[in-house]
Amino acid sequence: MADIQVNLCGRALKAPFILGSGPLSYSGASLVAACEAGAGAAVTKTLRARPADNPFPHMVAAGPGTIINGEKWADLTAEQWINEEIPYAKARGAVVIASVGHTPEEARELVEPVARAGADFIELVSYREDTMVPMLEETKKRVNIPVLAKMSPNWPDLPGAAGRFLAAGADALTVADSYGPVLRLDIRTARPVLGSPYGFGWLTGAALKPITLRCVAEVALAHKAAIVGLGGVGNAEDAVEMLLAGATAIGVCTAAINKGVKIFGELNRKLAALLDELGYPSVAAASGRALSHLRAGEQKEKLVFQYDPGKCNRCLLCVTRCPYGARTLREDKVMGLDEGQCRSCGYCVSLCRQGALTSNYLAGPV
Ligand SMILES: Cc1cc2nc3c(=O)[nH]c(=O)nc-3n(C[C@H](O)[C@H](O)[C@H](O)COP(=O)(O)O)c2cc1C
Structure with missing residues (x-):
């Protein structure tokens, strides 16, 4: 311990x-x-x-x-x-x-x-x-x-x-x-x-x-x-x-x-x-x-998402709370992202309590 x-x-x-x-x-x-x-x-x-x-x-x-x-x-x-x-x-x-x-x-x-x-x-x-x-x-x-x-x-x-x-x-x-x-x-x-x-x-x-x-x-x-x-x-x-x-x-x-x-x-x-x-x-x-x-400069590398359907419970928070309507999630857990609408804001990843959706910036829910 x-x-x-x-x-x-x-x-x-x-x-x-x-x-x-x-x-x-x-x-x-x-x-x-x-x-x-x-x-x-x-x-x-x-x-x-x-x-x-x-x-x-x-x-x-x-x-x-x-x-x-x-x-x-x-x-x-x-x-x-x-x-x-x-x-x-x-x-x-x-x-x-x-x-x-x-x-x-x-x-x-x-x-x-x-x-x-x-x-x-x-x-x-x-x-x-x-x-x-x-x-x-x-x-x-x-x-x-x-x-x-x-x-x-x-x-x-x-x-x-x-x-x-x-x-x-x-x-x-x-x-x-x-x-x-x-x-x-x-x-x-x-x-x-x-x-x-x-x-x-x-x-x-x-x-x-x-x-x-x-x-x-x-x-x-x-x-x-x-x-x-x-x-x-x-x-x-x-x-x-x-x-x-x-x-x-x-x-x-x-x-x-x-x-x-x-x-x-x-x-x-x-x-x-x-x-x-x-x-x-x-x-x-x-x-x-x-x-x-903790650095003075801004991070400018766009988000790269990973999605693990095995962890996903289809709560759909990532879909319903995306301010830009960029995310979709099919019944059979196929995650979609409209790259043209996504601003890499990162909110969806922070909402995922299951850790199914992660990114190069956030390894799990906050
Ligand atoms: C009802 C109440 C009374 C407090 N009285 C004092 C106090 O007498 N002196 C002091 O230094 N801080 C006082 N504090 C502030 C706490 O010590 C602490 O700094 C503050 O609550 C932030 O910590 P927390 O978010 O864990 O509560 C008081 C806080 C509360 C909620």
Whole structure:
């Protein structure tokens, strides 16, 4: 079986999956539950100088595997986290990443007590990119444990920001965070579905994955840094994609909310099996393997299709969804293509769940 242990900033984690900061990390007991279920580490809700007072409602389902939230930071006091919750989680074997936000003043106040309480790592988080460097400076002169800087997908120049954070002493980067702000409305009442200002919230989960992958790849292409890829991972296939894009370890928040912390055990088992199937001996071996294929130039070689009637179940998606009406599929599984109409867009191959239709670009469904 592939080796799923990872090394994050010199610390061995038994598994690559990390519970991201969120509602499942509201207390020390919740961190223990995630680690006992198989997470390699768990991030606390974000500690701030004052506990959060959340609007109602502040979480709404928003499509398959996707959530929009207006939830703030920890609703327990920082004192409680430092005196009770972190020591509780540490005493029960959890690997604790203490999330500290959102200003340099709060970093100055909180990072030392958090480290003394036993946190294994600190993750700094801010809504604003320009506060991260001063937060790192305040933190790095006060603690010796590894420090992660959490980056937002909303920031315009992630490679540039990552360079500044690494120069200011970040030991690793968490890439990325929720995307937004975004909005959903209740069509029956014409009201926003969240109670936050203007009803605006933050998008997480499945819909976020392609954004996160782009962010991770952008940072990994520019810097040789340890990266926790966080955003949109819900299964082993997503996890492999995140590794290939350059992640060292993989954060999971929304999928754990939707499926419970038992997802961590399942992810560990399925990732090990999938890495085996794909020929990677370890998580580390898969990390960054897509980067040499990400090139600035466009691909111009037209698609060459292969069709295996033995795998085809005649679902006809390739025919009905071709925007140009270029495909036909006879009852006896003879595939036709009108070369004059086909634009080599590739959509048909991506729709084929059976892997019957493949091409020189795509070896199976995505
Ligand atoms: C309800 C909710 C609350 C969250 N609270 C925090 C938080 O307090 N601090 C933080 O850094 N990230 C917070 N996040 C963001 C997650 O840590 C993570 O970056 C984001 O959800 C993307 O990962 P996912 O797609 O696996 O959920 C929260 C996410 C959700 C869904």
